[in-house]
Each structure stands twice: as structure tokens, then as C-alpha cells.
Amino acid sequence: MTKIWNNIPEIKKELDEVQEIVNKNLKTKNTKSIERVVNHLLQANGKRVRAGLLILSAKMGNYNKDRILPLAAAIEMIHLATLVHDDIIDDADTRRGIDSIQHKFGKDSAVYTGDFIFAKAYRLLAGDYDLEENRITDSMEKVCLGEVFQNENKFNKDMTVRRYLRIISGKTAAMFGLSMYAGAYESKLGNFKSRIIGYSGYYAGMAFQIIDDCMDYTSSSAKMGKNTKVDLLNGIYTLPIIYAVNNDNNKDIKNILNKKEISDLDIEKIFYYVDKYKGVEESMKLAEKYTKKSTDLLRRVSSGKYTDITQKVLENLINRKY
Amino acid sequence: MTKIWNNIPEIKKELDEVQEIVNKNLKTKNTKSIERVVNHLLQANGKRVRAGLLILSAKMGNYNKDRILPLAAAIEMIHLATLVHDDIIDDADTRRGIDSIQHKFGKDSAVYTGDFIFAKAYRLLAGDYDLEENRITDSMEKVCLGEVFQNENKFNKDMTVRRYLRIISGKTAAMFGLSMYAGAYESKLGNFKSRIIGYSGYYAGMAFQIIDDCMDYTSSSAKMGKNTKVDLLNGIYTLPIIYAVNNDNNKDIKNILNKKEISDLDIEKIFYYVDKYKGVEESMKLAEKYTKKSTDLLRRVSSGKYTDITQKVLENLINRKY
Numbered sequence: 001m002t003k004i005w006n007n008i009p010e011i012k013k014e015l016d017e018v019q020e021i022v023n024k025n026l027k028t029k030n031t032k033s034i035e036r037v038v039n040h041l042l043q044a045n046g047k048r049v050r051a052g053l054l055i056l057s058a059k060m061g062n063y064n065k066d067r068i069l070p071l072a073a074a075i076e077m078i079h080l081a082t083l084v085h086d087d088i089i090d091d092a093d094t095r096r097g098i099d100s101i102q103h104k105f106g107k108d109s110a111v112y113t114g115d116f117i118f119a120k121a122y123r124l125l126a127g128d129y130d131l132e133e134n135r136i137t138d139s140m141e142k143v144c145l146g147e148v149f150q151n152e153n154k155f156n157k158d159m160t161v162r163r164y165l166r167i168i169s170g171k172t173a174a175m176f177g178l179s180m181y182a183g184a185y186e187s188k189l190g191n192f193k194s195r196i197i198g199y200s201g202y203y204a205g206m207a208f209q210i211i212d213d214c215m216d217y218t219s220s221s222a223k224m225g226k227n228t229k230v231d232l233l234n235g236i237y238t239l240p241i242i243y244a245v246n247n248d249n250n251k252d253i254k255n256i257l258n259k260k261e262i263s264d265l266d267i268e269k270i271f272y273y274v275d276k277y278k279g280v281e282e283s284m285k286l287a288e289k290y291t292k293k294s295t296d297l298l299r300r301v302s303s304g305k306y307t308d309i310t311q312k313v314l315e316n317l318i319n320r321k322y
Numbered sequence: 323m324t325k326i327w328n329n330i331p332e333i334k335k336e337l338d339e340v341q342e343i344v345n346k347n348l349k350t351k352n353t354k355s356i357e358r359v360v361n362h363l364l365q366a367n368g369k370r371v372r373a374g375l376l377i378l379s380a381k382m383g384n385y386n387k388d389r390i391l392p393l394a395a396a397i398e399m400i401h402l403a404t405l406v407h408d409d410i411i412d413d414a415d416t417r418r419g420i421d422s423i424q425h426k427f428g429k430d431s432a433v434y435t436g437d438f439i440f441a442k443a444y445r446l447l448a449g450d451y452d453l454e455e456n457r458i459t460d461s462m463e464k465v466c467l468g469e470v471f472q473n474e475n476k477f478n479k480d481m482t483v484r485r486y487l488r489i490i491s492g493k494t495a496a497m498f499g500l501s502m503y504a505g506a507y508e509s510k511l512g513n514f515k516s517r518i519i520g521y522s523g524y525y526a527g528m529a530f531q532i533i534d535d536c537m538d539y540t541s542s543s544a545k546m547g548k549n550t551k552v553d554l555l556n557g558i559y560t561l562p563i564i565y566a567v568n569n570d571n572n573k574d575i576k577n578i579l580n581k582k583e584i585s586d587l588d589i590e591k592i593f594y595y596v597d598k599y600k601g602v603e604e605s606m607k608l609a610e611k612y613t614k615k616s617t618d619l620l621r622r623v624s625s626g627k628y629t630d631i632t633q634k635v636l637e638n639l640i641n642r643k644y
Contacts, residue, residue: 085433088410088433109470109473111407111410111433112407112466112469112470114437115404115407115436115440115462116462118437118440118441118444119440119444119458119463119466122440122459126448136445137444137445140438140441141438141441144435144438144441147433147434148431
């Protein structure tokens with residue numbers, strides 16, 4: 001995934017600077033206990049998609065590095081804090097390949113480490129940015145709503161595509177939208193253009209999350225299989241399985257989901273059925289639609305070198321590891 | 323506790339306005355799931371000590387209601403968010419006399435409702451306040467540290483007074499300090515005075531938390547007994563019990579704490595020993611010292627009507643329901 005930035009050296013370089021700002025902000029001398037947790041967290045370099053998209057959209061306008069990079073860092077920190085809090089709920093054992101905070105340091109540390117990162121992120125955002133009032137809190141509100149709505153739909157065997165889309169609209173797309181909006185707006189692209197670019201980011205986020213959920217079924221690595229199992233045990237049904245259930249006239253999948261315990265064999269069966277009923281292919285089609293929406297919107301208001309690069313990045317998002 | 327504001331009608335009236343700002347900020351049309359949780363939360367009117375102290379310290383200077391009340395609301399919201407997250411860790415069943423969010427709506431809602439309230443609070447703070455850079459995030463950092471440190475010392479039978487003080491310094495005193503500092507600073511009392519007034523708030527917070535922990539032993543109501551039990555079962559040892567353990571040469575209390583299960587009879591015994599070894603009286607002495615430090619500092623830099631009122635409030639904090 002990080003590969004996409006390898007092709008764009010100037011973004012990659014600035015993403016490293018963003019990472020430094022994140023590190024600098026999260027490392028504190030006085031708070032040894034949190035520091036330990038944060039250090040652990042920083043080991044796992046994220047994909048920094050949000051920061052990258054923010055920088056790219058900013059480069060479409062009147063780019064000011066000193067203003068943009070801390071903003072990108074703040075967005076990454078908010079994302080990081082959300083991940084830490086997600087762990088509490090998912091009871092996820094690993095995150096980005098390393099032990100999750102929740103698992104390694106306990107629930108309490110996860111709650112307060114998340115809060116700590118939020119505090120630092122909001123402080124960065126409280127700088128002299130001109131972002132349209134309530135944009136950030138609106139996005140955070142949507143993230144929270146998405147997560148709560150996901151929670152409400154746990155073990156819902158009648159999960160619909162519509163509900164799934166509402167969930168990912170909050171938990172992923174809102175922050176993608178905010179990232180691209182914020183970059184554009186801070187680079188003086190104006191209210192109208194920035195909003196359209198924000199929508200472009202929003203649809204890219206929809207596509208991104210769908211692909212993420214597809215990867216739980218397409219990647220052959222054991223780790224991915226484990227993620228799928230965790231999701232299923234937590235009653236989180238993502239798009240590939242929803243499509244498969246919809247096409248499964250024998251209700252074989254529902255019968256498995258209705259079982260009190262899901263064995264490794266059951267997981268294998270689910271993989272088989274998702275494959276049989278083309279759950280991933282259907283999901284990918286929808287992701288491609290969102291990507292097209294995303295790039296169309298972008299093209300409508302912007303052109304030039306960085307728009308071209310952004311378009312390629314948005315298109316590559318759905319081609320990763322697939 | 324709310325009684326103290328009854329004697330100060332002008333503060334009480336403004337605290338009601340603060341509550342309205344809080345309500346207005348937390349009520350959202352689009353987020354039904356969170357709204358339900360927030361409505362539930364707003365039923366329980368808190369004591370609003372932090373907001374009250376902020377307003378009082380602001381009134382010592384060049385008071386501007388339109389700037390101060392949203393600031394007080396933000397501080398209350400941060401406190402509220404912290405309470406919601408505390409619930410996750412304490413597994414507390416009741417909070418402010420009503421079912422805790424955690425208990426009523428599950429862990430997930432508690433995590434994201436807290437995050438949502440933080441987002442709204444930080445947005446308010448991102449207004450055009452002049453607060454010295456990093457003050458808010460520093461305080462939040464201290465709150466997080468206090469909670470994490472408390473966690474690290476759970477079931478520590480060798481808990482010391484020193485460790486206890488470090489915990490409450492973070493989890494309570496830091497926000498009290500921030501409240502009084504912020505009020506003073508925003509009312510143009512200048513950097514030096516505001517810092518001293520902030521320290522006054524800090525020591526008041528120390529006293530406040532000690533009293534809070536004493537009340538678990540002095541209040542005869544069943545509810546309070548339950549809180550004590552919850553704390554003990556969670557391995558949280560507060561000042562009265564620490565003093566009692568230190569005076570207990572027979573190690574009777576430690577023997578109880580070492581048991582795997584703590585029965586209602588054990589709780590009764592602990593109450594008996596805390597009483598016998600004067601755990602509450604010793605704690606109260608320390609609280610009184612902190613209150614004196616608090617009012618002395620305040621007196622050193624401020625005088626006049628609102629300073630007099632504040633002094634009385636600070637002194638009353640340790641007399642509540644005791």
C-alpha cells in the first residue's frame with residue numbers, strides 16, 4: 001500500500017516529515033506510561049493515505065508547506081486515535097501487524113492513549129487554520145456515528161448493502177472527505193472547489209473501505225484470515241458476505257452465521273461461499289463506481305500536474321494487493 | 323453539592339446558561355444513535371464545579387460573558403467525556419445516580435460518545451481564545467496520565483500516599499487548575515496572576531478529590547457503599563484506606579484486600595477498620611491543608627468581591643455532605 005507513494009517522491013518525502021511531526025507531538029517526557037504506549041504505536045508506520053491525499057489536494061492550490069504538514073499530521077493523529085479506540089471495541093489482537101495497544105497494555109491504556117492523541121491532534125487543529133466552521137467536528141461526529149451504527153448492526157443477519165454503506169460512509173469516507181477538503185481549502189481553492197474536492201475524497205474513502213473489506217477475503221495470508229474471523233465473531237458483516245448472503249438461495253451462509261460458535265472450518269466454508277457467489281467481484285464493481293465518481297468530481301473542478309497525480313492515486317487505491 | 327451555587331444566584335444563573343450551551347452543542351439531529359446516548363447523559367445534571375470556578379475566576383478580571391460561558395461549557399464537556407470514558411474502565415454501573423452509559427448502551431457507545439463529546443468540546447476551544455499555547459492539551463495529558471497511573475497501581479497493596487496524590491493530581495486537579503487559569507487569563511488578568519490563580523484551582527482540585535474519596539466512607543447511603551465496593555473490587559485504593567493500612571499493625575486490612583473475593587461482610591470490615599484507624603480524619607486534614615494552600619495563593623494575587631466569593635466556595639468544597 002505504501003508503494004503508491006514510492007512513485008511520487010515529493011509526496012513520500014513530505015509524508016516522512018508528517019510522520020516526524022506526529023512523532024514529535026506524541027512523544028512526551030513527563031508521561032512515561034503513555035510514552036511507552038505511544039512508542040509502541042509509532043513502530044507501526046501506517047499507510048498515511050489521508051495525509052497523502054491532503055497534501056496532494058493542497059498542492060492543487062496555493063501550497064504552503066508549513067501550514068499543510070501540521071494539518072496532515074493532525075488528521076493522521078485523529079485517525080490513529082480512532083484506531084486505538086477501535087481496538088477496544090473489536091478486541092483486536094493485532095493492528096498494522098503489531099500487537100494492538102488494547103491487547104498489550106490493557107483496556108485502560110487504550111482509552112486514555114486515544115484521548116491523549118485526540119487532545120494533541122485537536123491542539124494542532126486549533127492553530128490558525130481557516131477551515132470552515134464545524135467541518136472537523138462534523139467529520140468526527142460522522143466517524144462516531146458510523147462506528148455506533150456498525151455496533152447497532154452487529155449480528156444483524158439481515159444486514160443490507162444500504163446499511164453497510166452508511167457505516168463506512170461514517171467510519172472511513174468522512175475523514176477522507178475532510179482530508180481532501182482541508183487541503184484544498186487551506187490552499188485557497190475557495191469554498192465551492194474545496195467542497196467538490198472534499199466529495200471526491202469522500203467517494204475515494206468509500207472505495208477504499210470496500211477494498212479493505214474485500215482484502216479480508218482475497219488475501220491468502222493467515223493474518224487476513226484471522227481478521228475475517230475476528231470480524232465474523234464480532235458480528236461485523238462486510239460487503240462481500242452481504243452480497244454472498246443475498247445470492248445464497250439455500251441460506252447456507254446464514255446457517256453458519258446463526259451458529260453460536262464459528263469454527264475454523266466454518267470460516268473456510270464462508271470463504272468458499274463468498275467465492276462461489278462472487279461476493280468480492282460484486283463489491284469490487286461498486287468500489288470501481290465510487291472511484292469513478294471520485295475522479296469525475298475531481299476532474300470537474302481541477303486540472304494540472306497534481307490533479308493528474310491525485311487521479312492516479314485514487315485509481316490505484318482500489319488496485320492495491322488485489 | 324449543587325447547593326453551593328444556590329447561595330450565589332448570579333453564578334447559578336450563568337451555570338444554567340453554560341448547561342444550555344452544553345446541551346445545544348451535544349444535541350444533534352443527524353446522529354440519532356449518539357443523540358439517544360447524549361440525552362440520557364444530560365438527564366444527570368453534574369455539579370459543574372469546574373465551570374463555576376472558571377466563571378468565578380473570570381469575574382475577578384475583565385469579564386466578558388460571551389467569551390467565558392462557551393469556554394466553561396467546553397471544560398464541562400471535556401469533563402463529561404472523561405466521565406464517559408472512566409465508565410468503560412471502572413465498569414461502573416451508575417454515574418451521577420443514573421445508569422452509566424457503559425452499562426446501559428454498551429462499551430462501544432461509551433467509547434464513541436466520549437470521542438464525540440471531546441470533538442465538540444475541542445471545537446469550542448478552537449474559537450478565538452488567547453489561552454497560552456498547549457495549556458489545554460497539557461491538562462488533558464495530565465488527566466490521561468493520572469488515569470493510566472491509577473491503572474498501573476491497581477491492586478497495589480503497597481499503595482503510598484505519594485502515589486495516590488500523583489494520581490489525583492492528574493485525574494482531578496489538572497482540570498481544576500485549567501479552569502481557574504483559563505477564566506483568569508481570558509479576563510485579562512495577565513500571565514503571572516493567571517498562573518497563580520491556576521495553582522489555586524489545582525490545589526482546590528486536590529482537596530476536592532480527597533473529599534470525594536472520603537465520602538465513599540462517610541456517607542451512609544447504600545449507593546456510596548456500592549461505590550466503595552466497586553473501587554475495591556477494581557483494586558483502586560484511595561486515601562482513607564491507605565492511611566488505615568499504614569496504621570494497621572496487624573495487617574487486618576491487607577489480609578482482606580489479599581482475598582480473591584471481597585464479600586459484603588469484608589466491605590463492612592473495611593469500613594470498620596477505616597473508622598478505627600481514622601483514615602477519613604487523616605485524609606480530611608490533608609484536604610484542609612490543600613484548601614488552605616489554594617485560598618492563600620488566591621489571596622496573594624487577588625482581592626475584591628469575587629475573590630471573597632471564590633474563597634468561600636473553595637472552603638465549602640471540603641465541607642460538602644460531610
